[in-house]
Amino acid sequence: MSKFDEVIDRRDSDSIKWGKYAGREVLPLWVADMDFAAPPAVVAALQQRIEHGVFGYGHSSPTLTQAVIDHLQGEYAWQIEAEWLVWLPGLVTGLNVACHAIDGEVLTATPIYPPFLSAPRLSGRTLNRAELRFADGRWQWDKNALENASTAETRLFLLCHPHNPVGRCWSREELLELAAFAEAKDLIVCSDEIHCGLVLDEDKRHIPFASLSPEAARRTITLMAPSKTFNVPGLGCAFAVISDPTLRRRFLRAMDGIVPHVNVLGLTACEVAYRDCSDWHDELLAYLRGNREQLITAVNAQKRAKMGPVEATYLAWIDVRELNLEKPAAHFEAHGLGLSDGADFGAPGWLRLNFGCPRETLNEALRRFAVACATA
Numbered sequence: 246m247s248k249f250d251e252v253i254d255r256r257d258s259d260s261i262k263w264g265k266y267a268g269r270e271v272l273p274l275w276v277a278d279m280d281f282a283a284p285p286a287v288v289a290a291l292q293q294r295i296e297h298g299v300f301g302y303g304h305s306s307p308t309l310t311q312a313v314i315d316h317l318q319g320e321y322a323w324q325i326e327a328e329w330l331v332w333l334p335g336l337v338t339g340l341n342v343a344c345h346a347i348d349g350e351v352l353t354a355t356p357i358y359p360p361f362l363s364a365p366r367l368s369g370r371t372l373n374r375a376e377l378r379f380a381d382g383r384w385q386w387d388k389n390a391l392e393n394a395s396t397a398e399t400r401l402f403l404l405c406h407p408h409n410p411v412g413r414c415w416s417r418e419e420l421l422e423l424a425a426f427a428e429a430k431d432l433i434v435c436s437d438e439i440h441c442g443l444v445l446d447e448d449k450r451h452i453p454f455a456s457l458s459p460e461a462a463r464r465t466i467t468l469m470a471p472s473k474t475f476n477v478p479g480l481g482c483a484f485a486v487i488s489d490p491t492l493r494r495r496f497l498r499a500m501d502g503i504v505p506h507v508n509v510l511g512l513t514a515c516e517v518a519y520r521d522c523s524d525w526h527d528e529l530l531a532y533l534r535g536n537r538e539q540l541i542t543a544v545n546a547q548k549r550a551k552m553g554p555v556e557a558t559y560l561a562w563i564d565v566r567e568l569n570l571e572k573p574a575a576h577f578e579a580h581g582l583g584l585s586d587g588a589d590f591g592a593p594g595w596l597r598l599n600f601g602c603p604r605e606t607l608n609e610a611l612r613r614f615a616v617a618c619a620t621a
């Protein structure tokens with residue numbers, strides 16, 4: 246038995262994911278956190294930090310900064326400098342700060358994690374969307390759509406890499422084309438790489454957008470966190486990596502007086518997760534691969550539901566348009582399954598399923614999924 250098989254009851258906890266369906270027989274496979282305990286080394290470090298008993302304002306210690314630098318070098322062969330780091334309480338904060346900091350219109354590719362759609366609006370920016378296309382069995386960039394969606398006013402490109410919800414781990418070739426596009430249009434790229442530790446395909450590697458070339462680095466705000474990979478999103482600890490000093494100053498100015506210090510427990514968790522948890526991480530990826538195989542087989546066994554490959558993330562993007570449901574998410578909820586509604590991602594008729602859960606939970610979810618499809 247794997248440690249990830251343990252079913253931990255989250256119903257009476259403070260979980261947003263489980264609280265949504267309190268008192269109802271609905272399995273929540275929506276918001277993107279996993280139903281697994283954090284790595285034991287992280288839990289032990291947090292216990293030790295709590296023992297200290299003093300929880301004043303925190304900042305990144307030299308050992309934490311070094312852990313981040315070493316992690317990025319070790320995992321992605323990306324050499325960064327300590328002063329490029331800007332600590333944040335979350336990536337959504339980072340997306341909104343980027344929209345605040347950069348004057349002009351914003352470009353992104355849909356379907357997309359909903360805060361990419363709301364952040365430009367919240368800063369009074371016009372958002373232009375380019376649709377990704379599904380071709381040759383996978384989601385791809387549509388160069389014409391990108392070209393058509395960018396205007397003379399576009400200044401910021403919000404990139405999701407790996408991409409939530411379509412699960413692509415963008416290749417070097419694709420990233421180089423995006424970098425050339427950003428260069429030609431003179432765009433700042435805000436690259437949300439929160440899922441970078443969750444590449445499931447063993448023949449693929451995450452390539453930080455900013456690591457492509459000095460030109461790409463100069464125009465990039467990279468957003469990262471240990472939160473998804475090590476399942477500590479509630480600890481509120483993330484960071485931006487911005488190598489260009491002028492861009493970094495603009496970003497810091499937009500944060501001024503609005504963005505709080507990072508939670509000290511989040512800082513503790515980040516250091517240990519990046520430094521001491523690579524075995525746990527390997528086991529997690531193996532477990533998620535097993536879940537992914539089971540899920541793909543079960544979903545694609547349905548005549549009127551289908552999904553493509555999931556190269557990265559623990560999120561499946563499922564096409565249920567053939568079920569002809571007016572409210573797909575509500576229909577699946579009525580059959581005991583809480584999924585994210587594709588309409589929120591800019592794609593009505595699709596559903597997103599979070600498979601970061603014990604296999605027993607997933608199997609029950611897949612049973613309910615089949616019944617929901619059959620009764621539609």
Ligand SMILES: Cc1ncc(COP(=O)(O)O)c(C=O)c1O
Nearest residue numbers: 277335336337338358409437439
């Ligand atoms: C692409 C992406 N960015 C950001 C977030 C959330 O980041 P945070 O909780 O750090 O604000 C998520 C969570 O699902 C996500 O998928």
